[in-house]
Amino acid sequence: MSASVTQSWDELTEGLWRQNPTFVMVLGMCPTLAVTVSGVNALAMGIATTLVLIFSCLLVSLMRNIVPGEVRIATYIVIIATFVTVVDYLIQAISLELYDALGAFIQLIVVNCIILGRAEAHASKTPPIPAMLNAVGMGAGFTLGLLSLGIVREILGAGKLFGITLFGESFQPWVVMVLPPGGFFVLGGWLLIFAWWARRKEAGGAQS
Amino acid sequence: MSSRLEIRSSPHIKGVSSVETIMKNVVWSLLPICAFYVFQYGISALATLVVVTASCLLADRLFARLGGQSGDIGDWSATITGLLLALTIPPGFPLWMGFVIGFVAIALGKALFGGLGRNVFNPALVGRAFGQAAFPTAIATYTPSFMPGRFTEFIPSSLAMPFMTPADTSAWIAAAKLDAWAGATPLAKWKFETVLAPAIDLLTSIGGNLAVGPAPILIVLCGLYLAARRFLDWRIPVATLIGAALTGYVVYLLNPARYPDPVFVLLSGGLVLGAVYMATDMATSPVTPRGVWVYGGLIGFLTVIIRYFSGLPEGVMYSILIANAATPLIERVTQPRPFGTASLGKRKGRAVYPLLPAEPVDVAGREKDKK
Amino acid sequence: MSEQLPETQPAARAPAQSTPTGAMLRTLGLVSAICGLAIVSAYQGTLSAVKANKIIAQERAVFKVLPGAKSVDAYMIGSDGSIEVAREDAPNGVLRFFAAYDETGRLQGVAAEGAATGYADVVRVMFGYSPDCECIVGFDQVSSRETPGIGDKITVDKDFRANFKSLEAKLNADKSALANDIKVVKHGSKTSPWQIDAIAGATITSRAVGKGINDTARALLPKLVPQLEKIRSKR
Numbered sequence: 123m124s125a126s127v128t129q130s131w132d133e134l135t136e137g138l139w140r141q142n143p144t145f146v147m148v149l150g151m152c153p154t155l156a157v158t159v160s161g162v163n164a165l166a167m168g169i170a171t172t173l174v175l176i177f178s179c180l181l182v183s184l185m186r187n188i189v190p191g192e193v194r195i196a197t198y199i200v201i202i203a204t205f206v207t208v209v210d211y212l213i214q215a216i217s218l219e220l221y222d223a224l225g226a227f228i229q230l231i232v233v234n235c236i237i238l239g240r241a242e243a244h245a246s247k248t249p250p251i252p253a254m255l256n257a258v259g260m261g262a263g264f265t266l267g268l269l270s271l272g273i274v275r276e277i278l279g280a281g282k283l284f285g286i287t288l289f290g291e292s293f294q295p296w297v298v299m300v301l302p303p304g305g306f307f308v309l310g311g312w313l314l315i316f317a318w319w320a321r322r323k324e325a326g327g328a329q330s
Numbered sequence: 331m332s333s334r335l336e337i338r339s340s341p342h343i344k345g346v347s348s349v350e351t352i353m354k355n356v357v358w359s360l361l362p363i364c365a366f367y368v369f370q371y372g373i374s375a376l377a378t379l380v381v382v383t384a385s386c387l388l389a390d391r392l393f394a395r396l397g398g399q400s401g402d403i404g405d406w407s408a409t410i411t412g413l414l415l416a417l418t419i420p421p422g423f424p425l426w427m428g429f430v431i432g433f434v435a436i437a438l439g440k441a442l443f444g445g446l447g448r449n450v451f452n453p454a455l456v457g458r459a460f461g462q463a464a465f466p467t468a469i470a471t472y473t474p475s476f477m478p479g480r481f482t483e484f485i486p487s488s489l490a491m492p493f494m495t496p497a498d499t500s501a502w503i504a505a506a507k508l509d510a511w512a513g514a515t516p517l518a519k520w521k522f523e524t525v526l527a528p529a530i531d532l533l534t535s536i537g538g539n540l541a542v543g544p545a546p547i548l549i550v551l552c553g554l555y556l557a558a559r560r561f562l563d564w565r566i567p568v569a570t571l572i573g574a575a576l577t578g579y580v581v582y583l584l585n586p587a588r589y590p591d592p593v594f595v596l597l598s599g600g601l602v603l604g605a606v607y608m609a610t611d612m613a614t615s616p617v618t619p620r621g622v623w624v625y626g627g628l629i630g631f632l633t634v635i636i637r638y639f640s641g642l643p644e645g646v647m648y649s650i651l652i653a654n655a656a657t658p659l660i661e662r663v664t665q666p667r668p669f670g671t672a673s674l675g676k677r678k679g680r681a682v683y684p685l686l687p688a689e690p691v692d693v694a695g696r697e698k699d700k701k
Numbered sequence: 702m703s704e705q706l707p708e709t710q711p712a713a714r715a716p717a718q719s720t721p722t723g724a725m726l727r728t729l730g731l732v733s734a735i736c737g738l739a740i741v742s743a744y745q746g747t748l749s750a751v752k753a754n755k756i757i758a759q760e761r762a763v764f765k766v767l768p769g770a771k772s773v774d775a776y777m778i779g780s781d782g783s784i785e786v787a788r789e790d791a792p793n794g795v796l797r798f799f800a801a802y803d804e805t806g807r808l809q810g811v812a813a814e815g816a817a818t819g820y821a822d823v824v825r826v827m828f829g830y831s832p833d834c835e836c837i838v839g840f841d842q843v844s845s846r847e848t849p850g851i852g853d854k855i856t857v858d859k860d861f862r863a864n865f866k867s868l869e870a871k872l873n874a875d876k877s878a879l880a881n882d883i884k885v886v887k888h889g890s891k892t893s894p895w896q897i898d899a900i901a902g903a904t905i906t907s908r909a910v911g912k913g914i915n916d917t918a919r920a921l922l923p924k925l926v927p928q929l930e931k932i933r934s935k936r
């Protein structure tokens with residue numbers, strides 16, 4: 123593989139695993155805990171955030187040489203807020219039901235630290251193509267994180283997966299899973315599994 | 331901090347009393363209570379006790395192995411958690427839910443904090459609180475005691491398939507043609523239908539078909555054994571019961587028509603079991619002499635307040651959990667004054683607890699290690 | 702776990718000498734222009750779809766509470782108490798309602814929203830009123846944050862929904878108020894046609910539904926019923 127392909131691959135996969143926003147960096151916890159009561163909500167939130175992330179990173183990267191250091195944060199915030207507004211309109215146009223389910227958390231993508239973090243730490247010093255690849259990877263990683271919470275909470279809390287009933291009528295829902303504490307329980311469980319797995323891998327690597 | 335701190339559960343008794351001896355004695359003292367419970371509810375109660383305890387032991391083993399935590403199966407603490415948890419849930423609680431909350435009790439209540447002696451909350455009550463939040467209907471569904479066929483057939487809700495809603499027990503109860511007391515706890519009866527159960531029946535749990543736990547009198551006797559052998563701080567249950575009785579009495583005086591007399595307060599629900607066995611958990615209760623009175627009083631007070639003024643019929647669980655959370659604060663304000671020092675105007679000596687007792691907190695040193 | 706934090710801002714970025722004011726203004730101006738353009742075009746581009754969505758959602762909500770309805774007109778009670786066509790710019794707190802018609806354009810019923818505080822937050826409900834039987838013929842939840850598994854039973858509990866098949870909402874003789882307030886009673890103690898039998902274990906939410914409907918019905922019906930002829934046929 124040529125060096126540039128390897129590098130692009132690296133950019134893309136960084137957010138998926140090594141720097142996964144949810145499980146490694148533990149960023150953007152507000153939507154992660156709040157909207158993951160079902161798989162559909164989680165997926166929609168993940169895609170919305172990914173779109174904002176990709177376009178913000180693209181624009182920040184394109185303008186990286188003309189934005190003076192003093193006003194860069196203001197610029198980034200304006201850019202991010204713009205794309206959040208655009209996504210907000212798009213979701214309203216696609217489905218009001220989804221819009222109501224996600225509630226204020228669409229607008230709150232503005233303050234999702236993954237986006238400002240990537241704009242500031244990566245896109246502002248990377249050419250557009252790698253910056254976008256990285257944003258796609260980060261967005262996918264975030265969506266993955268949301269989905270892993272949303273799926274568990276929907277299965278246990280409602281006995282459904284993406285709205286399809288899994289266990290029939292007599293399923294006993296775990297009420298706590300669709301309440302806010304359920305978000306913390308499931309997130310804690312996933313973090314535990316990932317940390318345990320990473321530690322095992324580390325120990326395994328040290329031995330060999 | 332040059333030397334490592336040694337952490338163990340609170341009464342720092344020297345001599346023969348090890349964690350194992352204390353725990354083993356607590357288990358022994360619980361056995362008569364469990365036997366009585368089985369006598370009341372038959373094989374369903376027995377199955378609940380076995381499943382919940384097994385689930386607690388399993389979780390304890392799993393986390394001890396994965397997390398490298400101290401403690402082993404021989405210290406009996408997970409057994410106590412399991413037995414206590416089983417005694418606090420309805421006898422007809424579906425066994426699969428019992429397994430879930432037993433596992434959660436150890437995982438969230440104990441392993442999360444670092445194992446034996448480091449837990450902030452009573453693990454059995456953490457498990458029950460999870461059950462209350464996850465399965466609110468099942469955990470409020472009680473069945474009458476002393477059903478005729480209790481040693482040969484299960485309560486129908488016990489044997490629900492995993493992840494499935496338990497069968498409705500109301501038809502089963504109606505088929506048994508019992509008196510009016512069947513199917514609701516005396517507390518729920520009082521709260522929602524304003525009917526009071528007779529005190530003597532509450533004390534012994536054997537009159538009629540009351541949906542109650544093991545007899546308070548038996549629990550007190552078992553507690554007395556533990557207190558006599560100093561495996562339990564007698565002041566905590568006494569303070570709890572006094573707190574509940576006083577609060578109940580004050581409210582009763584304000585409106586005798588609406589609120590029950592203090593005797594009903596003391597004997598109903600899980601107050602005695604909670605006061606004797608759960609409030610006294612050594613890791614989660616204060617150690618200062620005045621602190622235990624404050625702690626017990628707080629539990630009693632909150633129990634009555636929750637029972638009377640909230641949507642729930644019973645409040646022992648939440649009040650003990652709240653008091654558990656308040657324990658460090660209680661210890662802080664009730665530090666004994668060293669003899670000869672001024673009581674006012676001077677800073678009192680305080681016990682200081684580092685955040686992570688196992689590892690000496692030394693931020694600078696850690697940074698160096700990394701580099 | 703993470704071997705390092707994401708690349709941190711290098712110190713070199715902090716400029717040694719300040720950028721000229723003109724450059725800063727130019728950049729910010731450019732960014733604002735681009736962003737402004739993006740927002741406005743997104744707004745314009747989605748406006749028709751969003752409006753259509755809102756109307757569909759509204760119609761769907763009305764159809765749910767008024768079985769048999771096929772089309773909907775939005776009205777409101779104007780400041781002088783007369784029925785007017787609903788306007789977007791009407792002041793807050795104005796009484797809005799929807800008139801629903803069957804396929805021949807005959808008035809099927811009137812739907813309106815009610816709200817009252819439930820267990821967790823405000824419960825908003827939509828209910829349908831049929832002028833023929835002077836009763837409420839259906840209700841649905843618009844939004845609520847009630848406890849899942851307990852308070853949210855209001856939309857699924859069959860016995861509870863049966864209350865709203867024909868819940869009496871007659872006006873008194875001089876048509877100035879409801880003859881009987883709609884009232885939520887304890888589970889199993891419904892005796893009169895204007896009472897709602899609460900869900901056992903979810904009394905607070907049930908009460909919120911009843912209060913929301915009653916408040917709106919009390920305010921709306923005395924004004925609406927005398928002028929019903931105005932909305933008899935589809936506009």
